[in-house]
Amino acid sequence: KLRDNDISHVVEADRAHVWHHLIQHAAWTGDDPKADPRIIVEGRGMRVWDQKGREHIDGVSGGVWTVNVGYGRERIANAVRDQLIQLPYFAGSAGSIPGALFSEKLISKMPGMSRVYYTNSGSEANEKAFKMVRQIAHKRYGGKKHKILYRDRDYHGTTIACLSAGGQDERGAQYGPYTPGFVRVPHCLEYRAQWDLEGEDYGIAAANAIEEVILAEGPDTVGALCLEPVTAGGGVIVPPEGYWPRVQEICRKYDILLHIDEVVCGVGRTGTWFGYQHYGVEPDFVTMAKGVASGYAAIACCVTNERVFDLFKDDATDPMNYFRDISTFGGCTAGPAAALENMAIIEEENLLENTNAMGDYMLDQLRSLQDKHAVIGHVRGKGLFLGAELVADRATKEPAAEKMVQAVVADCMANGVVIGATNRSLPGFNNTLCYSPALIATKDDIDQIVSATDAALTRVFG
Ligand code: PLP
Structure with missing residues (x-):
């Protein structure tokens, strides 16, 4: 840890020079006397310490569902260190040892x-x-089959194309004009029902709504469907029974490529290696990032099947017929070196089993809070990825006010427990508390997180 005087300098440097992500800086720059910037200094297992030495149990794996194997993993650090000394980087068409082995x-x-x-x-x-998807449309369909469908409330990232595929309106507002060719389909959250049906019937109806969009757009114009397996920042939406099999059927029927965004769910978060594996789906693309190396190194992957790959090598005489793309830091060796160790830890410590057992336990514990707090309208989740939607009125399901939801998060933080909430991204629906503890969580850890939530709900809502 840094000494006290060093840390106060760090806080000042942070205040003066860091432009933080997703922050309205007025509350951080001293204009607000209550402004209390937080520097996280150290982490071990499920816990982190801030600049004042305050201990927190981390219920969201590094703030945004990332540190799946927990903090302080020396074997990951050592593997990265050894690899960096041996070879930090080489890109272009050359491979690397960890790149090949992690693939x-x-x-x-x-x-x-x-x-x-x-x-x-x-x-x-x-x-x-x-x-x-776009290149396949040009190669095979004269550019026509280029549209990409995305779902209301899903999020796929922060670039202009990803925002064009974004189902969370606040994130995109003021960044237009957007990229054409992205078309929205309805979400599948049964709690906020759009059809008067239940369970499997609801799931099938929500999937059929995708087919309606395809038919309206023209199936010969739709190239791909991009979905999160369990929607993350859009409110931890676990799809209803029947949804995914019907989605797969629809994609096959209209020759539409299925792209599953596993950036949050990937690498164990929901209790299987990948979220889609709960549903027996066969995707064409799987994208992943956060849990791949648990934040120990920056690495993300776009994984395809051979059907997609083959389309980029079917005619070697055509100079345009390869994926004309590069990512400079996709050649860093630290990422796959960390990712190999991360995966080995999950296997050796049976963390998928733990995720399933502790996820079920946490779901039960959060559901039992519903008896005490009328403000909890709905609890849902898969593995160690859970949400509790807060409502002002259970009968009407009117969402609880965002500032009250944020007050619950702040109360937990003040009491040493980090939880999250859907953050401003869904106007009118920023009312879901989010939980994603590391896959190493124990019953004791979960009890602490749930009891902090219990106390915070009492203090904020009475
Ligand atoms: N996809 C999903 C489902 C996400 O939740 C996120 C980020 O939270 C992204 C994509 C974007 O990932 P990144 O922030 O690494 O660009």
């Missing part, structure tokens, strides 16, 4: 998939898939 390992967890394209961030991985 092999990753594909062994993804039956039906075969190729890994390395990149740096979830947004960029999604951009790669969008570009592949």
Whole structure:
């Protein structure tokens, strides 16, 4: 840890020079006397310490669902260190040892998939898939089958194309004009029902709504459908029974490529290696980022099956017939070196099993809070990826006010527990508390997170 005087300098440097992500800086720059910038100094297991030495249990894996194997993993650090000394970087058409070995390992967890394209961030991985879809449209369909469908409330990243595929309106507002050729389909959150049906019937209706959009647009214009397996920042939306099989059927019927965005769900978060594996889906593209190396190094991947890959090598005499794309830092070796160790930890410590067991436990614990707090309208989740939607009125399901939801998050933080909430991104619907503890969480950890939520709800809502 840094000494006290060093840390106060760090806080000043942060205040003066860092432009933080997703922050209205007025509350951080001293204009607000309550402004209390937080520097996280150290982490071990499920816990982090800030500049004042305050301990927090981390219920959201590094703030945004990332540190799946927890903090302080020396074997990841050592593997990265050794690799950096041996060879930090070489790109272009040359390979690297960890790049090849991690691809092999990753594909062994993804039956039906075969190729890994390395990149740096979830947004960029999604951009790669969008570009592949567009290039396939040009190669095979004269450019016509180029539209990409995305879903209301899903998020795929922060670039202009990803925002064009974004189902969270606040994130895109004021950044237009957007990229043409992206078309929205309805979300599948049964709690906020759009059809008067339940369970599997609801799931099938929500999937059929995608087919209606395809028919309205013209199936010969639609190249791909991009979905999160379980919607993350849009409110932790677990799809209803029947949804995914029907989605797959529709994609096959209209020859539409299926792109699954596993940036949050990937690498264990929901209790399987990938979220789509709960549903028996066979995707054409799978993108992933956060949990791939648990934040120990920047790495993201766009994984395809051989059907997609083959389309880029079917005519070697055509000078345009290859994926004309590069990602400079997709050649860093630290990413796959960290990712190999990350995956080995999940296997050796049986963290998928733990995620399923602890996820079920946490779901039960959060549901039991519903008896005490009328403000909890709905609890949902898969593995260690859970949400509790807060409402002003259970009967009407009117969402709880965003500032009250944020007050619950702040109360937990003040009491040493980090939880999250859908953050401003869905006007009118920023009312879901979010939980994604590391896959190493124990019952004790979960009890602490749930009891902090319980106390915060009492203090904020009475
Ligand atoms: N896709 C999903 C589902 C996400 O939640 C995110 C980020 O939160 C992204 C893509 C973008 O990833 P990145 O921030 O690494 O660009």
